[in-house]
Amino acid sequence: MTDSIYNCLWFDGQAQDAANFYCSVFKDGKIISSNPLVVIFEINNTRFMGLNGGPSYKPSDAISFVVECEDQQEIDHHWNMLTANGGQENMCGWLKDKFGFSWQIIPKKIHVLISNPKAMEALVKMKKINIKGLEEAS
Incomplete structure (x- = not known):
């Protein structure tokens, strides 16, 4: 089965x-x-x-799709495509696409990048995640 x-x-x-x-x-x-x-x-x-x-049900922020990206180019691609034509940027790598579904566009190594408190401080100020910015904050 x-x-x-x-x-x-x-x-x-x-x-x-x-x-x-x-x-x-x-x-x-x-x-x-x-x-x-x-x-x-x-x-x-x-x-x-x-x-x-x-029309009975609408998407909820309680569910999101996580996309782990290899590098900044992949983050940029997914972010730009999913926010285009009516999508909305949110904080810390979250966005809502034009259909109302929530996505998290993150680097695969996010747990390593934000292990430093200064990097975590930098993350909470970002919408689209900037890998270089997190590395520099560490």
């Missing part, structure tokens, strides 16, 4: 647009299947279901 667990994202008629958008942000994104109610897509080897469930 194989147990699969994946995220279902609720949309009000925008599931296909969102899946196309997310697949454009991540280089290995792909649509698996699609119909007017549900689109199944995959980004970074993680499966998602986009459900056109109607």
Whole structure:
């Protein structure tokens, strides 16, 4: 028996647009299947279901997607793409995309970078994380 667990994202008629958008942000994104109610897509080897469930539910900041990035170039790419066209920047590497879902765009080595209290002080003043800025603060 194989147990699969994946995220279902609720949309009000925008599931296909969102899946196309997310697949454009991540280089290995792909649509698996699609119909007017549900689109199944995959980004970074993680499966998602986009459900056109109607206006009853909205995204919540209580759930976020964490993207670990290798370097500043990758952080910049994901940050710029996900905040484009109506996304919102938040503090400490958090953002909200144009569909209202929250993301954390962080370096893979974030735990090392913020181990120094001065680097942690620098982090809380940042929106998009600047790796060099954290290294210099240490």
